[in-house]
Amino acid sequence: MDAQITIVGAGVVGLAIAKRVSRDFRDVFLIEKHPTFGQETSSRNSEVIHAGIYYPAGSLKSRLCVEGKRLLYDYCRENDIPFNNCGKLIVATSVDEIPIIEAIQKTALKNGVEDLSILERDRIAELEPSVFALKAILSPSTGIVDSHSLMKSYETGLLNNGSQIVYGSEVCGIKKIKDGYEITLLDSDKNIFRFTTRVVINSAGLTSDKVSEMAGMEDDKLKISFCKGEYFRLNPPKNRLINRLVYPVPVHNLEGIGIHVTIEMGGGVKLGPDVTYLQSNNYDYKVSPSKQESFYNSARKFLPFLDYNDLSPDMAGIRPKIQKQGDPVMDFYIRDESGRGCPGFINLIGIESPGLTASLSIANYVRNLINI
Numbered sequence: 403m404d405a406q407i408t409i410v411g412a413g414v415v416g417l418a419i420a421k422r423v424s425r426d427f428r429d430v431f432l433i434e435k436h437p438t439f440g441q442e443t444s445s446r447n448s449e450v451i452h453a454g455i456y457y458p459a460g461s462l463k464s465r466l467c468v469e470g471k472r473l474l475y476d477y478c479r480e481n482d483i484p485f486n487n488c489g490k491l492i493v494a495t496s497v498d499e500i501p502i503i504e505a506i507q508k509t510a511l512k513n514g515v516e517d518l519s520i521l522e523r524d525r526i527a528e529l530e531p532s533v534f535a536l537k538a539i540l541s542p543s544t545g546i547v548d549s550h551s552l553m554k555s556y557e558t559g560l561l562n563n564g565s566q567i568v569y570g571s572e573v574c575g576i577k578k579i580k581d582g583y584e585i586t587l588l589d590s591d592k593n594i595f596r597f598t599t600r601v602v603i604n605s606a607g608l609t610s611d612k613v614s615e616m617a618g619m620e621d622d623k624l625k626i627s628f629c630k631g632e633y634f635r636l637n638p639p640k641n642r643l644i645n646r647l648v649y650p651v652p653v654h655n656l657e658g659i660g661i662h663v664t665i666e667m668g669g670g671v672k673l674g675p676d677v678t679y680l681q682s683n684n685y686d687y688k689v690s691p692s693k694q695e696s697f698y699n700s701a702r703k704f705l706p707f708l709d710y711n712d713l714s715p716d717m718a719g720i721r722p723k724i725q726k727q728g729d730p731v732m733d734f735y736i737r738d739e740s741g742r743g744c745p746g747f748i749n750l751i752g753i754e755s756p757g758l759t760a761s762l763s764i765a766n767y768v769r770n771l772i773n774i
């Protein structure tokens with residue numbers, strides 16, 4: 403075999419996996435179709451270190467988020483990655499939202515998030531004088547991270563461990579052979595290369611379903627729907643009125659967690675992301691100025707100081723959803739596919755939020771699935 407392990411996709415998750423497995427294996431290849439890392443979902447997100455509050459108890463999302471959060475804070479401290487453990491408020495703005503706040507605290511406790519507290523109006527006013535809320539949850543362990551520095555550090559780490567990265571090459575074929583797989587690559591000059599590998603790790607984000615299909619694993623349940631999230635910027639000087647993340651209570655099936663306030667490492671403030679399932683799987687990163695009205699109306703419920711013209715269109719990202727529109731929330735799909743006739747093929751599909759937070763714990767989990 404040319405490689406022991408081949409990882410498809412240099413987003414934050416593929417990079418973390420490559421760094422982790424290159425500690426234990428030699429001949430590790432990371433293949434990325436773009437000229438550098440993190441050109442898709444990993445650089446189009448809120449950069450929030452999630453606490454692990456909402457996910458169904460026992461799910462991979464919940465376990466890997468709670469564990470990943472601890473690992474990520476430690477990693478940032480040890481490797482000088484900029485982060486801010488700023489905390490977050492989840493706010494109830496009407497009486498009927500108060501029981502939801504209490505239910506969220508119970509779910510969080512089941513998930514091992516034990517540091518939440520419920521705040522009354524006077525305490526909310528002390529922490530965030532410009533925010534309106536009848537009651538709120540304070541999550542002290544939520545924070546933000548500079549995701550570009552994080553990915554750069556993972557890249558440096560995996561190269562130092564002796565792995566190789568092949569940028570500008572798309573995996574376009576995967577054939578099962580004795581004891582492994584033959585991978586076909588297409589580079590940016592349309593040259594074709596083939597090599598063999600014992601293990602394939604599919605961390606291809608928005609096209610991870612397609613990469614799985616290349617190895618013959620068709621499955622309607624794992625088809626990805628592109629689900630766009632747009633952001634609007636809160637223009638200066640009002641960005642200075644907010645000190646931490648502020649979220650409304652989540653919508654019932656967690657397609658998204660409501661248009662919220664995200665603060666950035668540089669002091670900027672964004673509102674979003676909203677949730678729009680795209681009709682077809684296009685890389686549509688346009689922000690619709692016509693959405694300003696609905697962002698304004700949603701956010702004004704807890705940001706009473708907001709004027710319509712305080713917002714401007716900012717950016718968009720796309721979630722790789724295996725949860726179909728209107729269906730219940732789906733867990734991360736992370737499996738060795740021996741049961742589907744593909745031993746040594748590890749699929750990661752539907753790695754939406756909290757994939758950034760959980761990148762290090764996902765990497766450990768995947769390492770433990772490798773059996774060579």
Ligand SMILES: Cc1cc2nc3c(=O)[nH]c(=O)nc-3n(C[C@H](O)[C@H](O)[C@H](O)COP(=O)(O)OP(=O)(O)OC[C@H]3O[C@@H](n4cnc5c(N)ncnc54)[C@H](O)[C@@H]3O)c2cc1C
Binds near residue numbers: 442448609
């Ligand atoms: C709007 C939005 C907000 C979010 N906010 C947060 C947040 O605040 N906190 C959090 O924890 N998570 C958040 N997430 C989720 C987080 O961004 C993702 O879970 C994470 O970035 C996924 O990383 P990845 O490496 O799996 O995928 P990606 O970043 O999509 O990387 C996959 C890579 O695979 C490459 N690739 C695909 N096919 C091939 C092929 N055939 N050959 C070679 N290369 C290929 C792509 O080019 C890409 O670089 C958010 C996501 C969105 C969309």
